[in-house]
Amino acid sequence: MGQSSSRDQEESPELREAESLAASTGALPSLRKAFSLLSDPQTKLVPIHSLKKCFELSLDNLESDYTVASKELSILFSHPGSAIVDLFFPTDENGVNWIDFLRGYTKCCGRTVASTYFNNLLRIFCKTCSEAGFPVTLQFEQSDDDCKIGGSLSPREVLRLLLLCWIFSWDSRTLKLNMGKSKRGCSLPDISHLLLSAVESCVEGDHKLDFWDSDVSDLDIQLMATKIQAWALKTVPNLADCLAQFVHSRLCYRVTHEDKSESSCSSAEDNPSSTSSETSLLTSGRAWAISLTVRSPVYEEISKACFPSDDTDVKNENPIYRSSLHGKGLNRFWSNVEGYNGPLLVLISACEDACSARRWIIGALTHQGFENKELFYGNSGSLYTLSPVFHSLTSSGKEKNLVYSHLHPTGRMYDAHPKPVGIAFGGSIGNERIFMDEDFARVTIRHHAVDKTYQHGALFPDQGFLPVEGTVFEVEVWGLGGTTARQIQDSYKNRENLFTQQRRKVDLKTFANWEDSPEKLMMDMMSNPHAVKREER
Template structure:
């Protein structure tokens, strides 16, 4: 058992591995999965059993024709399980004993840096591609998981890798009973990698670009750096998949029949595509985050959800109406993270339109100055980019309504919503009618990182007509309940203020009308002041 022959050393190694596995919180699940997968006679897991544990079985081998999904994708998924076992698990004559099973799991899901997780993902993709007969140009200096990667990615490789990560990050049990798997649109992420890893991105027509016809090669090191800065959570999709498969086997009554997944109707169409927050955009945005906000972002983006079930949607201009007043009536009282999405029409600067996103860490307030604690800016379509806080200034959010009950102001503050920049030179500004959005160069902004919000954005301000605005609440059910309670209180107060005392209103002697009539009939009459 293991690499040592001493029982004391084996026991020490086993304790160390179990301690590491326990630190991840997965030790009970690993024990259950091992007991169900292992052969009672050898007390080891047979090779074919571990293959089945991490494999996806398909009822059909080829997908219907789809322009965005390569035909080799089902083959890639079919070889995923065997590639995982071959890379991360070492078998002896009887199979995989408990120590080797723990060691393999820690290689897959142990605590690791973001860079190492991305290295592990690249190695898994290269091995799976080789098994599937797909040419891969990735090269590794050694068998160590943290070794240097060289070679290059093709644009098709980036597409396949992203689709593979999408499958691995999903709870596959939610797909059971569905006739097809709808892969998300990851084209903005592919274009993001290409523009970040090539020098001639200005010549790239991002609004009319085909992945299948692209022959560009992206250096592996530059792709690795792009993933670190843009989608750092991408590497953790593999650990999610391994944990999900082991958890499934640990909880199943019969592990002899692994789950099957039908890819006979695979497509890239998206459920709920009428919303700006499509499945692909939600997933891409979640890859830039960690924690509960990332999880809440994906709520409502799984299969089988309709527009009526998207409870996190707080505001949509095509439903609730455009303008600050309509917007404020739906977001007021929500004290949690918000994702604001804005889609634009076509114009000279953006021939195909674009989608801009903003993530705030808190709810919105009506103020005539900038406020907030943190946030992110997103260029979501046609090219996905993320701009994290820069650190020099804290002009995160500006949201100002028309002031009520104030005296004349000779220098009124602009009414609308803004993010980044300074007063008068906001990085993003949405006018009070939600008719136009103004985007300024990042040179005016010391709050968020530099970069263009739309392709080929120049130094001059860009004004674009707004097509749709959406606001999604990412604070969870508790924050939504608090907002509903706040709205109910405001409605109650409004109703109380509108109530009229009918008894007083019906008393002629106490009415203002009688007083006015008396004054008109005899204005010089002396009146006694009542005390």
């Protein structure tokens, strides 16, 4: 139906412009098919109720551990569909025509600056909350080429915004994996570290935050919308992409692969596990926060930890190394990561006082495998604070001291200036930003002043200027190189095992005659070096 509509208006400059903008996203063929399925054959228009149903979320059995009631969130999540249609798909009394259908998609998913994406997200959030009965105090000044925002949000409203974005990501990921059928239930993850990050960055005045013991969502403070936007663009730049992913997946996956017999979402009881195991440092909420800072193909791999799948093709359910499973120490670590040539995410759980419950989690993302070197190496990477508050510290571009990994040297008897043995990120040798010793027992965190490789920022609350030594509780390494990197590592390990077995083999013929062996001669010489030997003639 979209094709016939195009032929009727083929001379229209508006049509050519709309199709050109949609084609730049690569989705024009899918949009033609979606319009054909949604539109009325007689009017060649998409009925407004059909378009709203396309974006409808059904989450009656939503699971949540937040103080924000699950019932309240279910009401909120049932309204973004109508908000999207009302804001971005102009309609008349009969429906949406082909040109306005393309324009609405382009407004949500077209190429534009990041601030416009985020403003669109805030507009959707504001209208969704109003329709759900939870109005927010945001104002928008719409102009021809920009949309200025004003007003403020409470921490609870910021939490709703973040959870709405997570729902968008979860839905688009699920639709893509199941070809338009949302078969899995939904259980909201813990994203309190993201909320703390937003509040810490946007709060004004002398508010002192307790990062471990307080429920930040209940704080009676207001955060300026402009500061929230600045925080999002700096800390989680891909947050607004969640809306574009949702709109794209609903039109290009659900509509074109829709099975009328399937409901949009099943109950949460059908979902075996929508979050990572609680024993893992990389929970679903932390993985999602990291995914908001990276691009493909690393984004695709980290999303497998955000939204676990039952798909048998997904092989990224377990980390490459976990100290509680494989044992602590650099040698155990090396035996598991050696040969993996792809992006790796290292997570470290530690605490200043071994008896304290205030543990913090930091991470480092490197875009290449580990190497046994006496110097820093690497091309790109990032540092993360994951608990209790989230921050992303990307490489500054001033230096390339991204990764340091050095084992005990072999074949060397004495070294007047030995290099430190362990793993480090940033800084310089002997003055590393993060350094973990060879036993994985202690980790040293230094102030960002010693480091020109990564951006400035504390790696845990109240870090201070002096170096801090912490007790390491857990270390994890996740491979983000996909199936190919895993297969290459498996081939490498098989080859090394084969070489090891060959070196262990003993040629028994060499030791068949003890009297002629060099060992026998050496033992005789040591016992009596002056003994007269009869020469055989």
